[in-house]
Amino acid sequence: RKEVEQDPGPFNVPEGATVAFNCTYSNSASQSFFWYRQDCRKEPKLLMSVYSSGNEDGRFTAQLNRASQYISLLIRDSKLSDSATYLCVVTSSGGFKTIFGAGTRLFVKA
C-alpha cells in the first residue's frame, strides 16, 4: 500500500463547477500536510498548507481528518487556469520524510 494515495483522475469539469479531491495517508505519526499544484512539465508549487481546523484560501478549502487519516481539497467556481495536477503531500520525522502522492489531474473546460 502506498503511504500517500490519491485518485489519479483525470477529473474533467466545466468552468464554474465545484470539484473535490481526496487523499489518504498511512503513517499516523505524520505531522504536516500540504496541497501542491504542478503544471505540465513544471515544478510543484505550494497551493496551501492543511490544518486540523480546516483552512480556506479564496476558492480553495482544505480539510484534515487525523482520525481517518484523510485530507481533502475543495475547489469552488473552477477556472480554466485551475487545470493542473494536484499533489497531496505529507511530512513526518521533523519534516524531512516528505511523501508525495502521485497526483490528481484536473481539466477545467470552457
Added chain:
Amino acid sequence: NAGVTQTPKFRVLKTGQSMTLLCAQDMNHEYMYWYRQDPGMGLRLIHYSVGEGTTAKGEVPDGYNVSRLKKQNFLLGLESAAPSQTSVYFCASSYLRGGGTYEQYFGPGTRLTVT
C-alpha cells in the same frame, strides 16, 4: 531573488557516464532536497541536507551521491548512469515556518535521459 535554480535543464547521457546536477538557492534556507519524478509516481526523495556540510539518504539513494559544501548549493552526482535513472530531477529548499511546517520551494527541474 532567483529562488531555486538548477543546471542543466536537459541532459542526455550514455550508460556508464557520470554527471553532476547543480542546485542553488538564494533564500538562505537551511534545508535542501533532491527528488526524482517518474510518470505515474509521486516525487521520491533521493537525498536531503539539513545544513552546510551535512547530508542524509532519502527513499531512493542508490546510484546517487550528494554534497553540500556551501549553504546555498546542493550537488547531486551520478557516478555511473543507468537507463533506470532516466527521470526528471527536482531540487527543493525549505525553512521551518511557525507551527512546525516545512514549506518547500522547488527548482524548475532537470530532464535527464540515459541511453
